[in-house]
Amino acid sequence: MSNRNRFTDAALGVIVGVGIALLFLVWAFPGFRNPAYQQERYQNAKNGETGEYNPVVRPSLWETYTSPTDTYAQWIAAFAAFGSVGVSIWAVRLVRDTLELNRKSTDAAWAAVRHAEKASSLELRAYLAIVPKGVNQLIGTRDVMGHIEVRNVGRLPARKVFIHVRMGLFNERVRDLAKLPVADDLTDSKLAFVDRVVQPGDNPAQGSEDREPLNFISPDEWEFVYVWGVVYYFDGFDERRFTRFCHRYAIDSRNREFDEEPASAPAPTETRQILFAEKARYHQIGNDAN
Structure with missing residues (x-):
């Protein structure tokens, strides 16, 4: 593998890694997706000060990730971005492979030209x-x-x-x-x-x-x-x-x-x-x- 191909693969790896990390944060931590969930910590602190018992009703797992208050637009954008990253990676790979094939074709063409020149000189030269x-x-x-x-x-x-x-x-x-x-x-x-x-x-x-x-x-x-x-x-x-x-x-x-x-x-x-x-x-x- 050439140095150019190694650099391309490393760059794609960094892009994919960062994208996966961001999506993991968005998916695993509701606070990243919906700031309203930060109120749970505030309510617990207030109950401790007043002595009142006013428990916070935690939403179910399904509600957590399907709540109408959730930022659906950000979700859609996140998945669209992830898909775009995948398509971009695929496109870059295709471009790289195409350039590599073109390089090999060009090298083969030049090799054929050099062989033809050598064969021509050997056949036509003075002896x-x-x-x-x-x-x-x-x-x-x-x-x-x-x-x-x-x-x-x-x-x-x-x-x-x-x-x-x-x-x-x-x-x-x-x-x-x-x-x-x-x-x-x-x-x-x-x-x-x-x-x-x-x-x-x-x-x-x-x-x-x-x-x-x-x-x-x-x-x-x-x-x-x-x-x-x-x-x-x-x-x-x-x-x-x-x-x-x-x-x-x-x-x-x-x-x-x-x-x-x-x-x-x-x-x-x-x-x-x-x-x-x-x-x-x-x-x-x-x-x-x-």
């Missing part, structure tokens, strides 16, 4: 998924770079999209996120200047900030290539979202077509895939989203 695009040798250089593809699989454009991609060589399966650092959404000043939009169905590609020489992609040097990072964006409902990704490539799965190519060979004139996208594995850590 950015990250898929691997391999490790590729760049045009005009002997270096390789990790690539990813950003896919908006939601229904609204993703705005202010910041894509941060890293690449590194490791001789172990990385199990510590500290070894796979990404840009911090709250402290990296670069995020404030991004104004990229990814429409639903768009698939923009992005290369890593890091490069490695082609001859490093060798099992004699390293065991794995990791391409990892994070994408920050607004989902269409002014909510900041992120998708974190981590793709692992085993160097043993490399394209062996270029194993025997000497380091002095001319740089390619078109992009060449060194580690194919289908060879990527989603690492057990570093993949998360909200």
Whole structure:
């Protein structure tokens, strides 16, 4: 029960208690109803002074409460007041119950509105998924770079999209996120200047900030290539979202077509895939989203 309901019940209790007490006084003590009955005390006192025996004839119980000298009008008013109090109590209770029902109905309506808004945002918002695009040798250089593809699989454009991609060589399966650092959404000043939009169905590609020489992609040097990072964006409902990704490539799965190519060979004139996208594995850590 709310504090408001407790206060209402307490007030009604006080009103009913006072009304019952007043009616009890009126009913139980004739003097309250008919001042003429006070003469009995006066007559007894006078008899005591004069020594005369002039007893007062006390009316019967029925006469006491039905005497024509009684104040019938006050009786009628008293019972009418009592009835009015009862009706008022009943009306106040009805009003209170009606207000309580209205409050519950309003709360339920707002809850339904909030649920609908949440369901709508979850259904319509932008969702950015990250898929691997391999490790590729760049045009005009002997270096390789990790690539990813950003896919908006939601229904609204993703705005202010910041894509941060890293690449590194490791001789172990990385199990510590500290070894796979990404840009911090709250402290990296670069995020404030991004104004990229990814429409639903768009698939923009992005290369890593890091490069490695082609001859490093060798099992004699390293065991794995990791391409990892994070994408920050607004989902269409002014909510900041992120998708974190981590793709692992085993160097043993490399394209062996270029194993025997000497380091002095001319740089390619078109992009060449060194580690194919289908060879990527989603690492057990570093993949998360909200």
